[in-house]
Amino acid sequence: ILNVEQSPQSLHVQEGDSTNFTCSFPSSNFYALHWYRWETAKSPEALFVMTLNGDEKKKGRISATLNTKEGYSYLYIKGSQPEDSATYLCAGKDDKIIFGKGTRLHILP
């Protein structure tokens, strides 16, 4: 069974600062890794889907890297803005999608 861990659980970041957080997963039986952003009162929305070791994806100020051999992915946010406040979910996928507990990001004005 795929077990996905995220850290930290919660994070406070000053507006304008950059930050990153981690998702770890068993490196065996790995198929794909997903990152989702979940804003309060909204649906989780996919940010990235990553499948290849060494993958690096970018969307605006947000980027992610993947290391399937050691079983981790990092999500980076450059120059944090208030609208980045959300819970960031990592999900591993073998034959179904399994989620971590998420990292709750608070951007301080």
Place this chain on the structure above:
Amino acid sequence: ETGVTQTPRHLVMGMTNKKSLKCEQHLGHNAMYWYKQSAKKPLELMFVYNFKEQTENNSVPSRFSPECPNSSHLFLHLHTLQPEDSALYLCASSPEGGAETLDLNTEAFFGQGTRLTVV
């Protein structure tokens, strides 16, 4: 708007009631999921349907009964729930069909969830 709609958004029910949650997707997806999120826990997969066939029941108590009449609609029938079943129930869909056509590059699309309170 993700293309996945859940109703109702909020539901309060007594332990002896019977109610149903509804999920509808207009994305042409073949797979639909029910997830549960309790306080301070990760999203927990409950049920998976592929091509209207249930492919996963993740040890969910029988007081939760899913139904998938077609690939666009998914229901979760609730009967004699307990207070600890109070949670956010999320529906999701993705393009997957059978295992032979599993597409690893596709994400899940979520509804906004039903906040269920059992009293």
